[in-house]
Amino acid sequence: MATPKNFLHLWDDRFLYITPAIQSGLTARSSATVLASVSGHPFMLEAADGTRTYCTAAVVAPHVARRLAVEGCGLLSLNIDPASVAYRMLSRQLGGHGIQVLDARRFGRLREGFEPAQAGALDDAALQALSRGLVETITGSPERPTPNDPRIERVLDAIRHRAGAVSLRELSAVACLSPDRLTHLFAQQVGVSIKRYALWTKVRRTVQQFTGQRPLTDVALTSGFTDAAHMSRTFKSYFGLAPSFLAGKVEVRADEQASQAWGHGAAPMHS
Structure with missing residues (x-):
């Protein structure tokens, strides 16, 4: 068997x-x-x-x-x-x-x-x-599209497509909001802080790259981690699994929307 x-x-x-x-x-x-x-x-x-x-x-x-x-x-x-x-x-x-x-x-x-x-x-x-x-x-209810505030959607898009740290000042410019107002509205709309969502985005972008065969060091740097060891520590704290396990022991599949939303390239910031 x-x-x-x-x-x-x-x-x-x-x-x-x-x-x-x-x-x-x-x-x-x-x-x-x-x-x-x-x-x-x-x-x-x-x-x-x-x-x-x-x-x-x-x-x-x-x-x-x-x-x-x-x-x-x-x-x-x-x-x-x-x-x-x-x-x-x-x-x-x-x-x-x-x-x-x-x-x-x-x-x-x-x-x-x-x-x-x-x-x-x-x-x-x-x-x-x-x-x-x-x-x-x-x-007990169907999923119906209920988009976030468009200012928050712009911030989410910027975080998802930017490898590495994105400053609150940059994100405030994207949203056309003060840093304090953006921090409050983001937590209200998304349910987690900007900092936590940015780290989640690093992890999610990294997972996306396991659909291909790439060295773990390249994956880590592309996703905004300082090195492969930093990526491994984060993955273990999130999932209890090392990136090497995901890369070698898991069959990873992604649809086209996932590839577009969480692709390898970093998009430029727009204010």
């Missing part, structure tokens, strides 16, 4: 990691995360205070530390960008809670796609539909 693979499917506002097993240390990241057991058997989810829960599904808010132990049941880990509509829907559902434990049976017919997804048998359209279905089942 073939050994089950690890898959990473990238879209512009989310990505789906599918793995047969994972043992992670304490990790936290800027995305909201939906976790679901593939087989329906429980996995272990441990909060930062040491509280352990054995569950079949959960939602984890951004920057909430947790440990995972998944053995034998398989896992879908759907990571939602904090600037997306889906994130705002999940944030309302969490209601300020860091971790919300769920029963995977609530996903109903969607669960029929879990094992084919783990086997790599679903095409991109089916996987996108599955990811939307997970969010909509949890929140």
